[in-house]
Amino acid sequence: xxxxxxxxxxxxxxxxxxxxxxxxxxxxxxxxxxxxxxxxxxxxxxxxxxxxxxxxxxxxxxxxxxxxxxxxxxxxxxxxxxxxxxxxxxxxxxxxxxxxxxxxxxxxxxxxxxxxxxxxxxxxxxxxxxxxxxxxxxxxxxxxxxxxxxxxxxxxxxxxxxxxxxxxxxxxxxxxxxxxxxxxxxxxxxxxxxxxxxxxxxxxxxxxxxxxxxxxxxxxxxxxxxxxxxxxxxxxxxxxxxxxxxxxxxxxxxxxxxxxxxxxxxxxxxxxxxxxxxxxxxxxxxxxxxxxx
Amino acid sequence: xxxxxxxxxxxxxxxxxxxxxxxxxxxxxxxxxxxxxxxxxxxxxxxxxxxxxxxxxxxxxxxxxxxxxxxxxxxxxxxxxxxxxxxxxxxxxxxxxxxxxxxxxxxxxxxxxxxxxxxxxxxxxxxxxxxxxxxxxxxxxxxxxxxxxxxxxxxxxxxxxxxxxxxxxxxxxxxxxxxxxxxxxxxxxxxxxxxxxxxxxxxxxxxxxxxxxxxxxxxxxxxxxxxxxxxxxxxxxxxxxxxxxxxxxxxxxxxxxxxxxxxxxxxxxxxxxxxxxxxxxxxxxxxxxxxxxxxxxxxxxxxxxxxxxxxxxxxxxxx
Numbered sequence: 001x002x003x004x005x006x007x008x009x010x011x012x013x014x015x016x017x018x019x020x021x022x023x024x025x026x027x028x029x030x031x032x033x034x035x036x037x038x039x040x041x042x043x044x045x046x047x048x049x050x051x052x053x054x055x056x057x058x059x060x061x062x063x064x065x066x067x068x069x070x071x072x073x074x075x076x077x078x079x080x081x082x083x084x085x086x087x088x089x090x091x092x093x094x095x096x097x098x099x100x101x102x103x104x105x106x107x108x109x110x111x112x113x114x115x116x117x118x119x120x121x122x123x124x125x126x127x128x129x130x131x132x133x134x135x136x137x138x139x140x141x142x143x144x145x146x147x148x149x150x151x152x153x154x155x156x157x158x159x160x161x162x163x164x165x166x167x168x169x170x171x172x173x174x175x176x177x178x179x180x181x182x183x184x185x186x187x188x189x190x191x192x193x194x195x196x197x198x199x200x201x202x203x204x205x206x207x208x209x210x211x212x213x214x215x216x217x218x219x220x221x222x223x224x225x226x227x228x229x230x231x232x233x234x235x236x237x238x239x240x241x242x243x244x245x246x247x248x249x250x251x252x253x254x255x256x257x258x259x260x261x262x263x264x265x266x267x268x269x270x271x272x273x274x275x276x277x278x279x280x281x282x283x284x285x286x287x288x289x290x291x292x293x
Numbered sequence: 294x295x296x297x298x299x300x301x302x303x304x305x306x307x308x309x310x311x312x313x314x315x316x317x318x319x320x321x322x323x324x325x326x327x328x329x330x331x332x333x334x335x336x337x338x339x340x341x342x343x344x345x346x347x348x349x350x351x352x353x354x355x356x357x358x359x360x361x362x363x364x365x366x367x368x369x370x371x372x373x374x375x376x377x378x379x380x381x382x383x384x385x386x387x388x389x390x391x392x393x394x395x396x397x398x399x400x401x402x403x404x405x406x407x408x409x410x411x412x413x414x415x416x417x418x419x420x421x422x423x424x425x426x427x428x429x430x431x432x433x434x435x436x437x438x439x440x441x442x443x444x445x446x447x448x449x450x451x452x453x454x455x456x457x458x459x460x461x462x463x464x465x466x467x468x469x470x471x472x473x474x475x476x477x478x479x480x481x482x483x484x485x486x487x488x489x490x491x492x493x494x495x496x497x498x499x500x501x502x503x504x505x506x507x508x509x510x511x512x513x514x515x516x517x518x519x520x521x522x523x524x525x526x527x528x529x530x531x532x533x534x535x536x537x538x539x540x541x542x543x544x545x546x547x548x549x550x551x552x553x554x555x556x557x558x559x560x561x562x563x564x565x566x567x568x569x570x571x572x573x574x575x576x577x578x579x580x581x582x583x584x585x586x587x588x589x590x591x592x593x594x595x596x597x598x599x600x601x602x603x604x605x606x607x608x609x610x611x612x
Contacts, residue, residue, distance in 0.1 A: 073608050074607075074608060075606065075607055075609050076606060076607070077606055077607045079604075079605040080537075080548075082537060083537070084525075085524075085525065103609050134604030134605050134606050135604070135607075137604050138604055138606045141601065163492075163515070165514055165515060165520050167514070167605075168513065168514050168540065169512055169513060169514055169540065170548070170603065170604055170605060171514045172492065172496060173496075173603040175468075175472060175493060176476065176496055176499070176600045176603070177600045177601060177603055177604065179472040179476060180472070180476035180500070180597055180601070181601075182473065183472075183473035184476075186473075202465075202493070205465040205469075206466075206468040206469050207469050208469070210465050210466045210468075210470070211470060211473045224465075225453070225459070225460055225464040225465040226455030226464075227523075244460060252460075252462075
C-alpha cells in the first residue's frame, strides 16, 4: 500500500498514490516529480507547501552536509505530568520522536549560507505541530546564545501551532525566554532574520519571531496570533473567515517582505550582507556574557 | 456569588439578621447564638478555602467583586496620575498606566483593568488588551527607563484580545515587543498577578525581576476555556483543563515559575480589599527597596538568568 506522504493526498485504486499530490490550499492536483522540482510550490495558487526541517536546511544552505547540528539530544520532559483524553504527553513526545526522527520541534545548528556561517534554527512542524515547549525554548535560546558567542547572524524558520499546552505555564514562559535571548542578541549588533513559513501562530508569532530584525514571509502561509479554536473558545463566537496569510500581514505592515522559495537563500544572504558585512564574523569570538548586556 | 460561597453567604445573612435583633445584648440567648454562628462561619470558610479545587480558584480569580488593578493602585500608592494613549492609534481602557508614589518614591504603574458591571466591562473589553494597550504600556516602560523610575505591573486578563482588528494592528508584534523591552529594561520591575494571568496577554506585562501572585490568582498558558478548545476542541471542558494545567499560585510556586504567594484575607480578596492590598504592600515594599539598591547591570543579567532557567528538558542518552 502506498504511504500517504503528506497532507492532502488523495488515493485512487490502481494509481501509484505517490505520483500525485493535491495542494493543501487550493486542492489542485499535481504530478509529484514536477511538484517536487518546483520546490513544492503550487503552480496553481503559489501556496508554498510545508517542508520538513531537513528539506528546509537543504534549501537554505550551500551544502547541507556542512550543517553542524547542535543540541540535537535535547528533548521534552513532562513538567506538569500532563495527559489529554487521547493520551499522555510522554506518549505524544515518543510518537513525535518516532515519526520525525527528531528529539524536538526545532533543528538548530551552524552552516554556510552563500559562504557565510550562520546560526540556523528550523522548526519541525511534524513534531507536535511545531509547538514550543521547554526543550524547544531551550534550543532556541541556546541558538541565540551560540550566535552571540561566535558572532554569527541568526536565521530562524518558523512553522508552529504556538505554545505547547501540555507544558502549562512552562510553555508560556518559553515566549519570554526566547524573546529575551533574541533581544540580547539584538544589542550585540548581530542580525536575526526570521522566515515565517506555514503556519506561524500564537506563542511563536508573538515571541522571538516577531522581534526579528527582518521578517520574511513565505507566500500563502498562515500567520496569526489567535487560532480559530481559541477565538471560538474565548469569545464564544465564530472566528472571522478572513485568511490570515502572509500577503495579508504584509499589507497590515507587520512583515518586511514576501519571498518566493526559489529566491529565499539569495535574499537571506543579501540582507545579512547589508546588516552584518562578512568581516564582522571574522572578529574573535567574545566570551559568553562579555557582550553588552 | 460563587456556588461554593452560597452556604457561607447564607450564614452571613443569618448573622446579620441576628445582629439587627434588638434583644442581642451581651448575655442574651441571641448573643450566644451569634457567637456560635460566627465561629461556625470562620471554621467553614477556613475549611472551604483550605481545599479549593483549581476550578474554584479560577472562579475566585475572576470573581466580579474581586479587586482590580485600580483598587490596588488606590490602596498601595498615592497621587496616581493616569496617562493615556499609545501616541499611535488610540487609548485602550483595558490597560491603565501612569505615575504614582509608592513608599515615598515615584514609580510607574501599569496593569490590565477589568470593569465592574456590564457597561464598564464592555468598555474595558473584559481586561483583554488590544495592541494599543500594550503599546501604551511600552511607552510607559520607555519613560520609566528614561527617568529611572521602577515599574510595578499588575496582571489581570483572560488573554490578549483576539479579534480580526487586533490581528490587523499586530497583536503578536505588540506582545513580543513588550517582552523584549521588559527583558532588557534598565530599571527594577516587579510583576504581581492579582487575578487572571491569561496567556501572552498577561506575559506582555509579565517579565520582571520578581513575580508575585495573589493566593487565589491563576496564571496559565491559555485561559482554561482556550486550552479546552485547543485540547478537547470544546471549551466546555474548561474545568478539566483548569485542573490539568497547574495554574494555581501554590502549584506555580512549587514549579519555580513565580517568586512569592501573597496571602489573601479570609474568604478571598473580594471580601476585604484593604487587607488584600496591605498584604501585597508588605511584600512589595521591602522587595522594591532591595531591588533599587542593586547595580543595574547585575539586575538585568539576573533577570535574564531568571527567565533563562524557566523550563524543564532532558537529554536523550547517546546511542
